[in-house]
Amino acid sequence: MGNLLSLAxxxxxxxxxxxxxxxxxxxxxxxxxxxxxxxxxxLAGIGSAIGVxxxxxxxxxxxxxxxxxxxxxxxxxxxxxxxxxxxxxxxxVALGKIGVLGGEAPDARTGLLYLAACLPIAFVGLxxxxxxxxxxxxxxxxxxxxxxxFGKAMLLPAMVETYxxxxxxxxxxxxxxx
Amino acid sequence: MSVxxxxxxxxxxxxxxxxxxxxxxxxxxxxxxxxxxxxxxxxPEVKEKLTRAEKQAQLADNAxxxxxxxxxxxxxxxxxxxxxxxxxxxAWQEKALSLPQAAAxxxxxxxxxxxxxxxxxxxxxxxxxxxxxVPWEGLDMPLNTSETGRCRxxxxxxxxxxxxxxxxxxxxxxxxxxxxxxxxxxKGDATQTPLVLLCLKEDAPAVEDLLRKKGFAKPILVSDKxxxxxxxxxxxxxxxxVTEGEELKAAIxxxxxxxxxxxxxxxxxxxxxxxxxxxxxxGEGSRSFFLSxxxxxxxxxxxxxxxxxxxxxxxxxxxxxxxEAVPVALHNNRFAAPTESVVxxxxxxxxxxxxxxxxxxxxxxxxxxLMLSDAxxxxxxxxGCGLVLKKFPKMSRSTKQMMTMFFWCGVSTFLWGILFGxxxxxxxxxxxHTFFGVPKDVQVFKPLWFAPLEKPMKLLVYSFLFGVLHxxxxxxxxxxxxxxxxxxxxxxxxxxxxxxxxxxxxxxLLPSDLFASISGSPIPIPEPVxxxxxxxxxxxxxxxxxxxxxxxxNFGLRLALxxxxxxxxxxxxxxxxxxxxxxxxxxATGVIASVINSMASMFGGxxxxxxxxxxxxxxxxxxxxxxxxxxxYVHTNRLQYVEFFGKFxxxxxxxxxxxxxxxxxxxxxxxx
Numbered sequence: 001m002g003n004l005l006s007l008a009x010x011x012x013x014x015x016x017x018x019x020x021x022x023x024x025x026x027x028x029x030x031x032x033x034x035x036x037x038x039x040x041x042x043l044a045g046i047g048s049a050i051g052v053x054x055x056x057x058x059x060x061x062x063x064x065x066x067x068x069x070x071x072x073x074x075x076x077x078x079x080x081x082x083x084x085x086x087x088x089x090x091x092x093v094a095l096g097k098i099g100v101l102g103g104e105a106p107d108a109r110t111g112l113l114y115l116a117a118c119l120p121i122a123f124v125g126l127x128x129x130x131x132x133x134x135x136x137x138x139x140x141x142x143x144x145x146x147x148x149x150f151g152k153a154m155l156l157p158a159m160v161e162t163y164x165x166x167x168x169x170x171x172x173x174x175x176x177x178x
Numbered sequence: 179m180s181v182x183x184x185x186x187x188x189x190x191x192x193x194x195x196x197x198x199x200x201x202x203x204x205x206x207x208x209x210x211x212x213x214x215x216x217x218x219x220x221x222p223e224v225k226e227k228l229t230r231a232e233k234q235a236q237l238a239d240n241a242x243x244x245x246x247x248x249x250x251x252x253x254x255x256x257x258x259x260x261x262x263x264x265x266x267x268x269a270w271q272e273k274a275l276s277l278p279q280a281a282a283x284x285x286x287x288x289x290x291x292x293x294x295x296x297x298x299x300x301x302x303x304x305x306x307x308x309x310x311x312v313p314w315e316g317l318d319m320p321l322n323t324s325e326t327g328r329c330r331x332x333x334x335x336x337x338x339x340x341x342x343x344x345x346x347x348x349x350x351x352x353x354x355x356x357x358x359x360x361x362x363x364x365k366g367d368a369t370q371t372p373l374v375l376l377c378l379k380e381d382a383p384a385v386e387d388l389l390r391k392k393g394f395a396k397p398i399l400v401s402d403k404x405x406x407x408x409x410x411x412x413x414x415x416x417x418x419x420v421t422e423g424e425e426l427k428a429a430i431x432x433x434x435x436x437x438x439x440x441x442x443x444x445x446x447x448x449x450x451x452x453x454x455x456x457x458x459x460x461g462e463g464s465r466s467f468f469l470s471x472x473x474x475x476x477x478x479x480x481x482x483x484x485x486x487x488x489x490x491x492x493x494x495x496x497x498x499x500x501x502e503a504v505p506v507a508l509h510n511n512r513f514a515a516p517t518e519s520v521v522x523x524x525x526x527x528x529x530x531x532x533x534x535x536x537x538x539x540x541x542x543x544x545x546x547x548l549m550l551s552d553a554x555x556x557x558x559x560x561x562g563c564g565l566v567l568k569k570f571p572k573m574s575r576s577t578k579q580m581m582t583m584f585f586w587c588g589v590s591t592f593l594w595g596i597l598f599g600x601x602x603x604x605x606x607x608x609x610x611h612t613f614f615g616v617p618k619d620v621q622v623f624k625p626l627w628f629a630p631l632e633k634p635m636k637l638l639v640y641s642f643l644f645g646v647l648h649x650x651x652x653x654x655x656x657x658x659x660x661x662x663x664x665x666x667x668x669x670x671x672x673x674x675x676x677x678x679x680x681x682x683x684x685x686x687l688l689p690s691d692l693f694a695s696i697s698g699s700p701i702p703i704p705e706p707v708x709x710x711x712x713x714x715x716x717x718x719x720x721x722x723x724x725x726x727x728x729x730x731x732n733f734g735l736r737l738a739l740x741x742x743x744x745x746x747x748x749x750x751x752x753x754x755x756x757x758x759x760x761x762x763x764x765x766a767t768g769v770i771a772s773v774i775n776s777m778a779s780m781f782g783g784x785x786x787x788x789x790x791x792x793x794x795x796x797x798x799x800x801x802x803x804x805x806x807x808x809x810x811y812v813h814t815n816r817l818q819y820v821e822f823f824g825k826f827x828x829x830x831x832x833x834x835x836x837x838x839x840x841x842x843x844x845x846x847x848x849x850x
Contacts, residue, residue, distance in 0.1 A: 075808060075811075075812070078805070078808055079808075079812065081805065082766075082805070082809055085766055085770065085805060085809075086762070086766065088770065088773075089765060089766050089769050089770065092769055092770075092773050093631075093769060101776070148523075149523075150523055151520070151523025151524050151815065151819070152523070152524075154812060154815065155815065155816060155819055155820070158812050158813065158815070158816045159816075159820070161813075162756060162759075165758065165759045165762045166755070166758070168762050169638075169758050169761065169762055172634065172762070172765065173634060173635070173638070176631070176634055177635075
């Protein structure tokens with residue numbers, strides 16, 4: 001038994017050493033790519049959840065005094081919600097190309113490229129949504145004091161979003177052109 | 179697109195007619211009162227009246243809220259869209275005669291509310307006392323019994339659970355030799371032990387002292403009745419208070435028919451407050467009054483005639499001086515007018531500025547549609563807004579404008595959806611493949627132009643193109659404003675030079691490798707044009723350098739400011755890049771819609787599949803439409819406010835706010 005095992009090991013080892021890189025190359029590609037998909041969805045989604053959560057708490061406070069502002073504070077609350085959608089967007093386009101919802105599994109190098117392509121929206125999405133949430137909170141306060149300033153109150157958080165959109169663009173253009 | 183031209187109107191009249199004239203002006207809804215510079219003598223008295231009117235409105239509002247609490251009005255979901263009930267000016271006058279009754283009704287209702295509060299407090303107090311009585315229920319003597327002939331009676335409770343033995347032990351330990359007493363423990367619980375202790379008067383102080391140290395406390399209710407009798411009394415008291423509260427509530431419910439009168443009281447008090455606020459801004463002598471304000475020029479003559487025919491007033495019209503801050507009202511055609519509120523919330527055109535609404539409206543609808551770009555969502559917006567507009571013709575001006583704006587945005591969204599091949603995402607294809615057996619590789623609904631997801635770079639290039647167009651129009655408007663004010667040098671320095679530089683740069687960029695790598699194919703530009711482009715760009719750059727700050731005497735400073743203006747090219751770059759959001763948001767709608775469709779179709783064909791499909795489809799698309807509608811709205815506004823307005827528009831104008839009867843909430847005075 002022991003002999004057999006050692007025989008198998010000695011004869012199998014060189015072949016396995018050669019097969020291993022090819023195996024890794026074939027099978028790890030999808031792992032890297034899915035890691036990218038997961039990061040885009042996770043981080044951007046977490047950012048949006050935090051941002052919308054902050055906005056919602058501020059909005060609830062305003063509504064106790066001024067229920068008529070509901071529609072407006074709701075819009076301000078939802079502004080940081082788009083980053084999560086952007087993350088989802090990149091994730092779905094990627095899923096459609098790496099053999100999960102369509103396309104075929106990439107090799108390791110391409111898989112890593114997918115991972116890299118997902119990073120901009122993942123990180124910019126996370127941080128911009130949180131900061132947009134903070135700006136939304138301030139804008140909700142502004143609206144509570146002066147309901148006529150809705151246009152301006154909406155604009156301030158929307159400025160933060162620009163950078164999420166730029167990150168989305170780089171991510172989505174890279175993912176769809178890989 | 180234009181700003182309504184205004185004329186200044188001065189009205190002088192007799193003091194006796196002041197109220198009547200103000201009412202007339204309010205009903206005509208034309209006169210924008212300007213603030214007098216000097217403080218007026220009547221101000222304190224007027225302010226007092228104003229406070230009274232505002233208090234009256236508050237009173238009516240509170241009474242209405244009370245009425246709604248106990249007798250909710252049957253209003254339905256769209257109540258806010260219905261608009262006020264119509265009332266002619268004469269009917270208004272007649273109805274105003276019954277205002278004192280309405281005010282009395284409001285007072286009595288609020289009085290009743292107070293009564294309800296008091297009754298509730300009474301009932302609560304009785305309840306607390308009743309609960310305090312529970313430990314003493316077994317006692318058969320009045321709670322305030324304190325002594326008999328020779329003995330002292332101590333009634334009270336000790337904290338914690340005691341037994342007769344443990345208490346006797348404690349007494350024996352605390353007071354050696356004290357044994358002439360009678361102790362009775364009533365039924366207690368873990369938190370307290372009620373007891374009655376009878377002892378000789380001479381022992382009493384020492385016993386009391388000892389017990390107090392152990393936390394002995396007298397009952398809450400001390401009365402000359404036994405607990406059983408006291409309980410009966412309290413129960414009666416509580417029941418009486420509850421009945422009283424119920425009766426008051428019923429009385430409030432019975433006053434529900436007075437709701438109309440209260441609503442009218444509220445509206446009329448608001449109107450009166452409006453007139454008084456105007457009055458606080460006017461000048462008046464002992465026998466005369468004086469009003470100064472602005473009226474749209476095309477209706478000024480008619481108003482002057484109406485006033486002079488009806489009252490003993492002198493009305494004079496003068497053209498506003500050029501440097502005067504005239505209130506601004508926008509006037510646009512039916513296509514552009516709905517976006518006036520977008521301009522208003524940024525700021526009305528200030529001195530020397532044009533009304534941007536007309537041109538902005540075209541871009542607004544265009545860009546909104548491009549961002550949402552789904553024929554299905556567009557159709558829903560058209561139908562939804564169209565129905566609401568048709569069904570509720572009397573809704574407020576701002577709501578109507580918003581609905582009309584989204585109607586046109588819907589039309590644009592629909593058209594872009596057809597161009598890009600989106601109808602609830604790829605719903606038509608998915609349904610055809612899943613339920614009607616169409617082979618997967620057959621595309622049923624083809625885009626009229628191209629599908630953004632297949633050629634994102636193409637849409638990106640077009641987004642930049644639309645952006646450049648939008649920005650150029652903005653710069654052009656700035657040029658027009660400058661030329662209108664005859665500032666030719668400014669026009670050359672900060673508009674023409676920019677045009678030359680930017681057009682030159684764009685022509686140089688188009689045939690380059692950089693552009694080719696983005697768009698996929700370079701746009702060939704003939705050689706002569708290329709050389710001309712270089713010259714254009716050079717002239718533009720030099721123009722900016724020399725003329726952007728042409729009016730500075732110090733040449734060095736002039737050049738430095740010119741160089742700074744030239745540095746603004748980075749701003750142009752980021753402005754154009756900002757239009758990439760057109761692609762991002764357009765893709766977001768389409769991709770998420772297709773995700774919803776593919777989720778919905780996961781259960782295959784057949785009846786079960788169809789039912790699940792419909793449920794997922796409805797919920798998913800409702801969510802997607804809501805979030806993308808919000809995105810398209812916010813980002814269209816942003817592109818207008820930051821990129822477009824940034825080029826030419828400050829918006830520091832004062833709004834035209836005439837004295838009006840449209841501040842009412844429940845009734846609407848018919849226009850005459």
